[in-house]
Amino acid sequence: MSLAKKKAFALRLDPAVHAAIERLAAAELRSANAEIEMLLREALEARGISIAHSKPARRGRPPKGD
Structure with a gap:
């Protein structure tokens, strides 16, 4: 199973920006x-930079082995 790993990093945001993102996220x-x-993907696309979506994680139980 080769799923793309997410890159983790610290991001410092203005509290008002973070609150706005949380409200938008809750609505979505x-x-x-x-x-x-x-939001980052939309901003990149608006600048003409396309990013391929990675393969989504598999959900549910793994298939039974033989």
Whole structure:
């Protein structure tokens, strides 16, 4: 199983910006982290930079072995 690993790093945000992201994320039913990623992808796309979406994580139980 080769799923792309997420890069973790610290991000310092103005509290007002963070609060706005949390409100937007709640309205979109996403986590704040996922909302930030979506906003970054939209900003990159608006500048003409396309980023391929990584393969989504598999959900549910793994298949039974033989």
